[in-house]
Amino acid sequence: MSRHVSRLHHVGIVVQNLEASVTWYLDHLGFEHQSSFNLPGAEVAMIARGHARLELFQVEGAAPMADQQKELETVLNLGGVNHFALVVEDLDGTVAALAAKGVEIVISPSRVPDQSGDRFAYIRDNERMFVELYQSAS
Incomplete structure (x- = not known):
């Protein structure tokens, strides 16, 4: 299957x-x-x-959305989907443009800790749900 x-x-x-x-x-x-x-x-x-x-x-x-789902410290304590990720080509540029529009940046651009060179950032949407922005190194 x-x-x-x-x-x-x-x-x-x-x-x-x-x-x-x-x-x-x-x-x-x-x-x-x-x-x-x-x-x-x-x-x-x-x-x-x-x-x-x-x-x-x-x-x-x-x-x-429950308060626990809105905080990084508690969202992983709940079952189910806690975020989704969108691929971007220019993580720094995307995050800067979103910040200029007033979007909350929860985690600034960071490296994925697996030695791949991939990078990510987290933002919140209008209802405070986590959205990951993901840039592949390759």
Whole structure:
């Protein structure tokens, strides 16, 4: 079965304000709006940047993200997805441009501690979810 999976298609994220989240990803990370639709009790938008696709859900009565998910010191204590990573070509330039737009930089550009030369940084989106920016050395 494992040989049949070729790549990740998308990540689904529950947000408190769909319009604000779509706008944030379009304005700050260059995503494009692909489609919007409704499901019972939910408004949904699919956004993409290259092969990176996010399905954003605004669900009636959904609880906001737990405080533990908002802090680096506690996010790894919870089960489930704690962040997603986006590949960038110029990590320093991307982080500088986002900081100039007021985006919170949680971890400044750093080297991955595996001797690969790859680098990463962490930011927060408009709902304080962690987003990793990743630059490969190769």
